Amino acid sequence: MITKLDLYKVFCQVGKSKSFSRAAKELYMTQPAVSQAIMQLEGELDIRxxxxxxxxxxxxxxxxxxxxxxxxxxxxxxxxxEKILEFKDLTVGELKIGVGDTISKYFLLPYLEDFHNRYPNLKFKIINGMTLELCNLIKSGEIDIAICNLPIDDPSLEIRPCKEVRDIFVCGEKYKELSKEKVSLEEIVKYPLIFLEPNSNSRRYVEKFMISKGIKISPEFELGSFDLLLEFARINLGIACVVKEFSKSYLEQGLLYEVNVLEEIPNRSIGVCYLKSVPLSLASTKFVEVLES
Known part of the structure; x- marks a missing residue:
């Protein structure tokens, strides 16, 4: 007997395949059976x-x-x-992680390496995206956890800070004098500014802080890549707002200089997020423990 859930599974596959015949192949059903299932569902819902x-x-x-x-x-x-099929010793399973490119490169990689060495049979699926996109992927069940720039205001998510970071302004040789004497935020915005794009959680955090000080920013460059922020500043295109912890190599090599601001931007955190209403899998739980250690 075909159940309502079975009908919905057929409905979803037809919606994805856009074809009864292709859906039938995916579901190992006959095309007439797929057509009959859709007709039954439309009849029960009284809608096309x-x-x-x-x-x-x-x-x-x-x-x-x-x-x-x-x-x-x-x-x-x-x-x-999938979760109930995982063995307690983590010899099988898949961990689906959502993360942005910058956090992946500058924060996550050592933890992935450590976890893989501990549990080599577990598979990783890494999905890149911005914070808002990743939160939606958690809610739809497409990823287990997300590692995001905080703060995030979403009551459906459990949010656990992992690493504190600080946003700073950096410049190249052309504006090197800004690293020597204290500079006000009002002075900084008079220079060409280089920021991440407006949808970035990092950008929104810094912009909100500056607005609280009565300062509105109008960046000369809005970029989708953290690495480009560093490079644009290095070739003297302006003053870039970056995460200090992710810019250490540029600062230590003298490729960039930290602007000496009078009022520092308050520290924020990178954290791991997951649904409150859905228990974490054993693999996810162990990975969160690794992050927090």
Whole structure:
């Protein structure tokens, strides 16, 4: 007997495949069985879910709305099934981590290496994205944990700080004098500024702090890469706002200079996030322990 959950699984696969025949192959079903399942679901819901054409099918507006919810729910079900199949000794399993490029490169890599050495049979799936994107991926069940720039204000997430970092301003040789004597934030914004793009959590944190001081920023350059911030400052295109802990090699080699500001930006943290409502897998729990140690 086909259950409502079975119908929804067929519905999701047809929505992804955009074809009854391709969905049938993925589900190891016959095409008539797939068609019958969709007709049954449409009958039970009393609504048309797909537009049928000779080239395939497409979701109706109502079908699109339903697909978003059902796809997330089935992802979470699949995650639950995967978790119970993991052995307690972590000899099998997969750890799905969401992380931004910068945190991945400058913070996460040593922890991945350590964890892999301890549990070599575990697989990693790393998904890159910005903080808001990663939070949504946690909620849809597509990743187990995310390592993000804090603060994050989301009551559905458990947030645990792991490492404290400090945002600073840096410059190249052209503006070297700014590293010698104390400079006010009001003076800094008179120079060409180099910031991350507005959607970055790091950018929003610094911008919020400066607005609290009555200072509005208007960057000359808005970049999507932390490494480009360093390089743009190095070739004297302006004053860049960067994370000090991730810029040590440039500062130690004398490629960049830290601007000597009168009022430092308050420290913030990098942290690990996961759903409060879903227990962490054993692999995720062990990895969080490694991060916090």
């Amino acid at each position: 879910l797909f537009n049928r054409t000779p080239k395939g099918v497409s979701l109706t507006n109502e079908g699109n709305i339903l697909f978003e919810y059902i796809n997330s729910a089935i992802n979470l079900i699949n995650v639950g099934e």
